[in-house]
Amino acid sequence: KLPFADQDIFNIVFLALIMILGFVIFKDRFNGLLTDKGREMLFPQAILQGNVLYKDILCIYFPLAFQLNAVGYKIFGIHLNTLLFAELFNSFLICSFIYLISKEFTERNISLLFAVTFGIAATFNGTLYNILLPYSSSLMYGMTAFMAGVYCLVKYVKSENKNFLSLAYFSGGIALACKSEYMLFFFLLVFTSFILKPCSVKENLKNLVIYTIMPAISFGILFMQGLTFAEFMSALDFMHKFFTTDA
Numbered sequence: 001k002l003p004f005a006d007q008d009i010f011n012i013v014f015l016a017l018i019m020i021l022g023f024v025i026f027k028d029r030f031n032g033l034l035t036d037k038g039r040e041m042l043f044p045q046a047i048l049q050g051n052v053l054y055k056d057i058l059c060i061y062f063p064l065a066f067q068l069n070a071v072g073y074k075i076f077g078i079h080l081n082t083l084l085f086a087e088l089f090n091s092f093l094i095c096s097f098i099y100l101i102s103k104e105f106t107e108r109n110i111s112l113l114f115a116v117t118f119g120i121a122a123t124f125n126g127t128l129y130n131i132l133l134p135y136s137s138s139l140m141y142g143m144t145a146f147m148a149g150v151y152c153l154v155k156y157v158k159s160e161n162k163n164f165l166s167l168a169y170f171s172g173g174i175a176l177a178c179k180s181e182y183m184l185f186f187f188l189l190v191f192t193s194f195i196l197k198p199c200s201v202k203e204n205l206k207n208l209v210i211y212t213i214m215p216a217i218s219f220g221i222l223f224m225q226g227l228t229f230a231e232f233m234s235a236l237d238f239m240h241k242f243f244t245t246d247a
């Protein structure tokens with residue numbers, strides 16, 4: 001029997017192997033890759049060509065994931081594999097955080113079972129629900145940041161180490177910069193740091209600022225590229241109409 005730390009490393013490596021196996025088996029075997037999935041491939045390329053989200057590109061999600069993929073295109077080339085490997089990395093991190101979070105509440109073998117079950121169900125298929133498929137990078141990057149934030153928040157509640165709380169707020173901000181729905185996590189952060197395990201006013205103000213760092217950088221880049229406030233408000237109005245329509 002391995003020591004606890006070594007056991008965790010072994011389990012996480014095992015999860016990585018499951019992700020890689022699913023990737024190898026189902027790579028290039030996804031259904032309808034060009035149907036409703038071209039956004040993920042084309043938006044980062046358009047950004048590199050000088051187009052601006054919400055100004056030149058009709059977009060219903062927040063910008064950070066597209067910006068990260070544009071950086072990936074810049075470094076590794078404009079190729080579907082760039083997105084696939086990004087999704088593989090996100091998938092591995094999500095499964096790892098499922099293991100680490102559940103490990104805080106139950107024994108390691110059960111935690112590993114949770115993570116393995118999710119990993120197999122989420123990767124060993126050729127449908128839209130395979131999280132290796134670059135269908136919504138905004139969801140995936142946001143989910144990775146959200147899971148990291150949940151893990152840090154759990155560690156804060158159990159240890160009262162305020163560094164974990166700051167990391168949770170920072171991760172929550174990353175998730176929000178990817179997709180607006182992750183704003184819901186903000187209310188959990190506030191409930192925890194203001195009511196459940198309250199901090200000083202100074203600490204809470206600091207963490208609120210930390211939460212805004214990545215959204216400010218991500219959206220700030222767009223305004224530096226020429227996006228106007230009126231164009232941004234118009235984009236937000238379109239998002240609202242899009243997500244509330246009966247269709």
